[in-house]
Amino acid sequence: MRRTYLGEFEEVVLLMVAILDGEAYGVTVSQALEEHTGRVVTFGTVHNTLIRLEEKGFVGSELGGATNERGGRRKRLFHVTALGNRALQEIQQLRQQLWQLLPPTKLQLNSL
Amino acid sequence: MKTNELHPPQWANRLLRWLHPEDTLEEVEGDLEELYAYWHERAGKRQATWRYLLNVASVLPPFVRRRERKQAYNNPFLIQPSMLRNYFTIAFRTLAHNKVYSSINVIGLSIGLAAAMLIMLYTKDEVSFDRFHANNPHIYRITSKQFTPAGVFQSYNTHTGYLQGPKFAAGVPEIKMSVRYQSDRSDIKVGTEVKSFESFHADSSFFALFSFPLISGNPATALKEPKSVVLSEEMAEKQFGTTNALGKILLVRNSNGDSKEFEPYTVTGIAKKCPQNSSIKFDFLFPYVVSKEDMANGGNWFNFFQNTFVVLQPNANLKKVEATMNRVFQKDAKQALEEEVKRFGPQSKTEYMLQAFTDMHLNKDMPAQNGLVDGSNPMFSYILSGIALFILLIACINFVNLTVARSLKRAKEIGVRKVVGGGRGQLMMQFLGESFILCFLAFGFALLLVQMVLPTFNELSNKALAFSYLFDAQLVAGYIALFLATGLLAGFYPALVLSNYNPVQTLYSRFNLSGKNYLQKGLVVLQFALASFLIIATLTIYSQFNYLTNKDLGYNDKGVITVGKSGLNRNETKVFKDELLKNQNIQEVAPKNGGNWYTIAKVNGQTEINFAYETVDATYFSLLQIPIIKGRNFSAEFNSDSTSSVLVNESFVKKAGWTNPLGQVVDFWYNEGEKYKVIGVIKDYHFESLNSEIKPQLFTMKPGNQYGKVFIKIKEGSETASLNHLAKTYKKLFPTNPYEYKFMDEENEKRYESEAKWKQIMLFGAILTIFISCIGLFGLATLSAERRTKEIGIRKVLGASVASITTLLSADFLKLVSLSFVFAFPVAYYAIKQWLENYPYRIDISVWTFVIAAALSILIAFFTVSFQSIKAALGNPVKSLKSE
Numbered sequence: 003m004r005r006t007y008l009g010e011f012e013e014v015v016l017l018m019v020a021i022l023d024g025e026a027y028g029v030t031v032s033q034a035l036e037e038h039t040g041r042v043v044t045f046g047t048v049h050n051t052l053i054r055l056e057e058k059g060f061v062g063s064e065l066g067g068a069t070n071e072r073g074g075r076r077k078r079l080f081h082v083t084a085l086g087n088r089a090l091q092e093i094q095q096l097r098q099q100l101w102q103l104l105p106p107t108k109l110q111l112n113s114l
Numbered sequence: 115m116k117t118n119e120l121h122p123p124q125w126a127n128r129l130l131r132w133l134h135p136e137d138t139l140e141e142v143e144g145d146l147e148e149l150y151a152y153w154h155e156r157a158g159k160r161q162a163t164w165r166y167l168l169n170v171a172s173v174l175p176p177f178v179r180r181r182e183r184k185q186a187y188n189n190p191f192l193i194q195p196s197m198l199r200n201y202f203t204i205a206f207r208t209l210a211h212n213k214v215y216s217s218i219n220v221i222g223l224s225i226g227l228a229a230a231m232l233i234m235l236y237t238k239d240e241v242s243f244d245r246f247h248a249n250n251p252h253i254y255r256i257t258s259k260q261f262t263p264a265g266v267f268q269s270y271n272t273h274t275g276y277l278q279g280p281k282f283a284a285g286v287p288e289i290k291m292s293v294r295y296q297s298d299r300s301d302i303k304v305g306t307e308v309k310s311f312e313s314f315h316a317d318s319s320f321f322a323l324f325s326f327p328l329i330s331g332n333p334a335t336a337l338k339e340p341k342s343v344v345l346s347e348e349m350a351e352k353q354f355g356t357t358n359a360l361g362k363i364l365l366v367r368n369s370n371g372d373s374k375e376f377e378p379y380t381v382t383g384i385a386k387k388c389p390q391n392s393s394i395k396f397d398f399l400f401p402y403v404v405s406k407e408d409m410a411n412g413g414n415w416f417n418f419f420q421n422t423f424v425v426l427q428p429n430a431n432l433k434k435v436e437a438t439m440n441r442v443f444q445k446d447a448k449q450a451l452e453e454e455v456k457r458f459g460p461q462s463k464t465e466y467m468l469q470a471f472t473d474m475h476l477n478k479d480m481p482a483q484n485g486l487v488d489g490s491n492p493m494f495s496y497i498l499s500g501i502a503l504f505i506l507l508i509a510c511i512n513f514v515n516l517t518v519a520r521s522l523k524r525a526k527e528i529g530v531r532k533v534v535g536g537g538r539g540q541l542m543m544q545f546l547g548e549s550f551i552l553c554f555l556a557f558g559f560a561l562l563l564v565q566m567v568l569p570t571f572n573e574l575s576n577k578a579l580a581f582s583y584l585f586d587a588q589l590v591a592g593y594i595a596l597f598l599a600t601g602l603l604a605g606f607y608p609a610l611v612l613s614n615y616n617p618v619q620t621l622y623s624r625f626n627l628s629g630k631n632y633l634q635k636g637l638v639v640l641q642f643a644l645a646s647f648l649i650i651a652t653l654t655i656y657s658q659f660n661y662l663t664n665k666d667l668g669y670n671d672k673g674v675i676t677v678g679k680s681g682l683n684r685n686e687t688k689v690f691k692d693e694l695l696k697n698q699n700i701q702e703v704a705p706k707n708g709g710n711w712y713t714i715a716k717v718n719g720q721t722e723i724n725f726a727y728e729t730v731d732a733t734y735f736s737l738l739q740i741p742i743i744k745g746r747n748f749s750a751e752f753n754s755d756s757t758s759s760v761l762v763n764e765s766f767v768k769k770a771g772w773t774n775p776l777g778q779v780v781d782f783w784y785n786e787g788e789k790y791k792v793i794g795v796i797k798d799y800h801f802e803s804l805n806s807e808i809k810p811q812l813f814t815m816k817p818g819n820q821y822g823k824v825f826i827k828i829k830e831g832s833e834t835a836s837l838n839h840l841a842k843t844y845k846k847l848f849p850t851n852p853y854e855y856k857f858m859d860e861e862n863e864k865r866y867e868s869e870a871k872w873k874q875i876m877l878f879g880a881i882l883t884i885f886i887s888c889i890g891l892f893g894l895a896t897l898s899a900e901r902r903t904k905e906i907g908i909r910k911v912l913g914a915s916v917a918s919i920t921t922l923l924s925a926d927f928l929k930l931v932s933l934s935f936v937f938a939f940p941v942a943y944y945a946i947k948q949w950l951e952n953y954p955y956r957i958d959i960s961v962w963t964f965v966i967a968a969a970l971s972i973l974i975a976f977f978t979v980s981f982q983s984i985k986a987a988l989g990n991p992v993k994s995l996k997s998e
Binding site for chain 1: 141142172
């Protein structure tokens with residue numbers, strides 16, 4: 003199967019969606035990003051990335067119920083799909099393999 | 115915290131709502147509001163607002179990503195190869211099945227397209243006139259406006275003289291160079307034979323200013339030496355039998371030269387044939403020779419007889435150049451102007467202008483004339499385009515009408531297509547495609563047609579267009595556009611209508627198309643309105659033409675031959691006359707001045723009057739049988755007649771306001787003491803063409819005026835003998851003059867060539883229009899009869915006669931044709947009234963024209979329709995009722 007390419011920022015956002023576990027929507031993803039990585043990005047970037055991820059099939063979404071907050075506007079809640087899950091795991095595995103191939107001296111030199 | 119403090123700026127919100135894609139708007143708006151509250155809490159209002167604005171901007175186009183819409187079902191790609199193949203199969207099958215319908219459409223469309231193509235070719239040629247010169251758009255012609263001494267605009271003058279070109283070129287820095295271009299006639303002697311040709315004189319910068327390539331010879335020096343000549347390719351071939359004629363000698367006598375002898379001229383250049391779309395066309399081009407005295411004579415500022423062209427610097431300001439020109443004129447001609455005023459009284463004022471060279475061809479006020487050829491009336495292009503458009507429009511109407519009317523038969527096909535999933539777009543594409551296939555066929559035929567009729571068209575339009583002209587990038591683009599436009603125009607409406615049918619209706623119940631059909635009826639009315647308009651126009655042009663050619667001119671031109679001989683003096687005239695009259699076939703001989711002279715004189719002491727100035731002798735009136743209504747003719751008994759008496763025509767009397775014309779004095783005040791007494795008045799006759807009113811005319815025998823041609827009246831039926839004698843006598847007496855004779859009645863006919871052309875063009879236009887309208891009507895009648903076969907069958911069974919059924923079927927169409935007159939007649943009346951206003955002598959618009967046109971249209975329509983109606987009425991009812 004052809005692997006869909008996952009960009010660095012996409013990967014981070016996908017991870018955030020996984021971390022937030024059912025509570026992921028535009029605001030929480032942006033806030034988590036800021037909190038955990040210190041990156042301040044515009045809302046449009048997050049929004050577009052989420053849509054792109056959905057188009058690629060890594061996340062799914064549905065509109066949540068109406069609440070009294072935010073003027074009664076519904077949230078679009080995202081969850082990681084099976085495909086997204088596998089993609090994250092594959093990335094993780096690949097990284098691990100690569101880390102193991104790295105000579106230990108090299109790593110020490112770099113960390114210095 | 116107040117709630118309203120938590121609200122982000124409203125305008126940004128509005129912007130978001132306005133520009134953000136609708137399907138993600140709700141959640142984005144909510145998210146942003148929540149984020150605003152978050153920032154507000156953490157960083158204060160100011161920070162929050164800034165960040166809010168930034169983030170709103172990040173979700174506006176073009177940054178925003180649109181959510182892919184979920185499709186309910188999978189739409190197949192519109193253009194599938196197998197589907198296309200099916201379209202073609204169906205298209206050809208339908209075309210082959212309905213031969214009448216297909217051929218009507220193809221024939222109509224191809225005639226329409228051919229007409230449109232020809233007109234495009236024509237207009238392309240018209241607008242490209244004179245554009246091939248490399249110096250364009252900086253070439254101008256020197257023209258002027260004439261004002262009366264009081265300053266009222268009088269007329270445009272396209273002519274100039276010796277001085278304007280060189281003086282302006284010297285006095286105006288923006289003028290790069292000037293060329294004077296004068297037409298002339300030259301006699302060429304080959305062996306003992308003398309022939310007269312039109313020739314031109316031009317300054318040596320001619321080939322630098324204009325782009326006429328030379329095959330041989332040096333363009334810079336070709337016109338430098340006074341005794342040199344540049345020939346056209348064709349003329350060189352004619353004179354020397356080869357285009358390689360550089361340096362050869364030609365024996366020439368120019369009419370404006372002083373010498374009567376032929377002089378040798380050296381060929382210094384051979385020019386390529388002048389393009390068809392050029393106002394300047396020359397066969398002989400001589401250097402421009404002016405004497406020093408003429409250039410020094412300021413009076414020559416007021417001698418206008420030729421065209422002068424200039425080239426301006428590319429960045430020159432036209433208004434400024436014109437102003438400088440007028441300053442140069444006022445300064446240089448000051449003395450001459452004063453002299454003129456002293457001699458002739460207050461003079462009309464002249465204001466010089468520049469006319470773009472490319473503007474001449476289609477200009478009515480300042481036309482290409484005096485040696486410039488093929489000046490054209492833009493009206494001609496408009497009318498031709500109008501007719502072509504009519505024809506094409508009618509052909510398209512046929513297409514629309516027939517396709518929609520015939521769709522009943524295809525309703526089932528459309529229904530089935532829709533049921534198995536054909537979308538509207540696909541159906542539209544199918545029907546548009548079919549119309550394009552038909553259009554393509556028609557296009558091919560149209561090209562053939564154009565090639566076939568091009569020679570005739572050239573003759574009518576006075577052009578030399580060749581089929582190869584079609585292969586020009588612009589024209590090809592134009593034709594492709596024409597093709598697409600026609601295909602769309604003809605196919606769009608049917609495609610729209612047919613694809614709109616409801617499949618359930620077409621398949622389940624008897625589908626009924628016989629609604630009101632206003633569109634179809636309206637189109638038929640429009641067609642026949644156009645056709646009857648053209649019929650009326652044709653009839654009017656025909657009767658006006660007949661009127662012009664048959665109107666009594668006031669003199670008898672039958673059996674009158676004219677022969678030209680420039681500078682014919684009194685002695686020569688007498689000898690020539692005596693010699694001619696020796697032959698008994700020749701009845702009378704009368705000399706007259708050559709060309710048309712116009713001059714001015716005073717009557718009643720003060721009044722100036724313009725008139726045609728004719729130098730004749732006593733025989734002129736009797737030869738042409740022009741009656742003298744008052745007074746007497748010139749007579750040998752009165753010696754003073756030749757020096758002090760004149761005859762005038764009725765218009766002259768009227769213009770002068772005389773009640774008793776005899777004995778009145780005409781004063782040529784500018785020549786000291788030149789006064790004449792009127793001894794007789796002749797009846798007005800049309801000495802010019804009937805396109806202009808009869809002008810005042812004065813006849814004199816003044817010995818100082820030379821004759822230029824001779825009228826010879828011969829006995830009826832003696833043409834060969836008389837001409838033989840005439841030719842012999844002429845060659846004996848004037849061996850060095852070109853001999854050319856003309857029959858006066860033939861010449862008079864030739865004056866109406868342009869009307870004759872109009873006549874033919876209108877006739878063609880009308881016939882084509884009627885023809886296409888009729889085949890369209892025929893097609894409609896066929897379909898209507900087919901649709902009503904059952905009805906006709908039942909009527910027949912119940913006892914209807916053939917006549918009554920024919921009437922029933924025809925009446926509908928005839929009503930429409932009659933309705934079309936309501937629209938056509940007022941427009942036609944207005945149009946022909948306008949056209950006839952151009953003629954001072956014209957027919958009255960008669961009711962009969964309209965009656966005949968109406969009768970003709972109805973009759974033609976009736977024959978067209980009744981053919982089908984009768985066929986349907988004669989059909990066996992058993993057959994039509996049995997089949998289901």
